[in-house]
Amino acid sequence: MTEPIPPISLPPTLHPEQEGEWLRTHLLAWLDQEFLPEPVNQQIAQRAAQVFVRQRMEGENDVGSLLVAILTEMKAFDFSQSFYxxxxxxxxxxxxxxxxxxxDRCCGQ
Structure with a gap:
């Protein structure tokens, strides 16, 4: 029988706004590199970072829970001008x- 994958947690945050800026910058770079740089990418990165910061300020450290929160809240974003x-x-x-x-996201280690 296979073992379940243990949850992955970030360390508790001391500077959520700084983490959010890091995420916004890196996500924007990823969005611009993956397809074409588009003006909407800045809005996407900003919105995802806002959700992330709010979740971190509320004490969320679990990466899976952060992913679900961003996924849920980004459903309301208008992606019609984006490849994403x-x-x-x-x-x-x-x-x-x-x-x-x-x-390593590829192999889980």
Missing amino acids: SEFAVANAVSDLLLASLGI
Whole structure:
């Protein structure tokens, strides 16, 4: 029988706004590199960072829970001018957070 994957947590935050700016910058770079740089990418990165900061200020440290919160709240975002969806954004945020923790997103280690 396979073992469940343990949850991955970020350390408690001391500077959520600084973390949010880091996320906004890195997510925007990812969005611009993955397809074409588009003006809407700035809005996407800003909105995802806002959700992330609010969740961190509320004490959320679990990466999976952060991913679900971003996915849920980005459903209300108008992606009609973008190549992306709320799923792509939430997954990109998760990948960026895992990379910041030194976790290889490809192989889980």
